[in-house]
Amino acid sequence: MTDEPQAASEPLVTRLDADGTATLTLNRPEKRNAINRALFREFREHVAQLSEDESVGLVVLRGARGNFSAGHDLKEPSHADALGWLRQELLTLELLSSLRQPVIAAVEGICYTGGLELALAADIILCDETARFADTHGKWGLVPGWGLSQRLPRRIGQAKALEMMLTSAPYYGLSAAAMGLVNECVPPGELDGKVAELAAAILANSWHSNAANKRLIYETDGMRVADGLNHELMRNAGFDPANRRSNFGKGS
Incomplete structure (x- = not known):
């Protein structure tokens, strides 16, 4: 992947609607789609709009150019009201999780920490074999604030969740599928087709x-x-x- 600077006017989250599906794409590829406050504000606006959009029957969440998300952008200075902002972020993921529409996270490449928390707020996670999932809060002396401590053990069980959280180790796509973190892992190049196949089955109902x-x-x-x-x-x-x-x- 080439780290090219992003145009200032380019949106940090894009939305594309087609055939009843709205695809939201995190769009900071030069930062491996790390989530800063500006990106999160755009993301929240899109989710709020989708909560009232009856023309959409399915939401797909993905990252631009080969990575889902490297997580929270730790290079960004803390918000003046850190706890208040954290609550806004948590409530945004709750809004995503409670959307009327089913939500699919389509994961390629890195899906770390805050990116993992974002994926866990989806109903279904699909990935390809390039995907790498990890919770690295412990590497930085941090603790989850976007729901990982609740959603991860509910998805993969307490013992495996603790393993991920305590080791900060990465798990590749096939291992993630084996432990139930993702619904299905496909070979590289086949993720779009799998997402389209599942979307068609959901939207037909x-x-x-x-x-x-x-x-x-x-x-x-x-x-x-x-x-x-x-x-x-x-x-x-x-x-x-x-x-x-x-x-x-x-x-x-």
């Missing part, structure tokens, strides 16, 4: 059902089965009023 299923899974996380069953019944979203399926999919 009722968007109403997709949103309701996602909400039920997250709302009942940690409940006893009896409480979860009652929640499913009492908070049931019912039938799609128009039995609406995407115009972009052909579900049967």
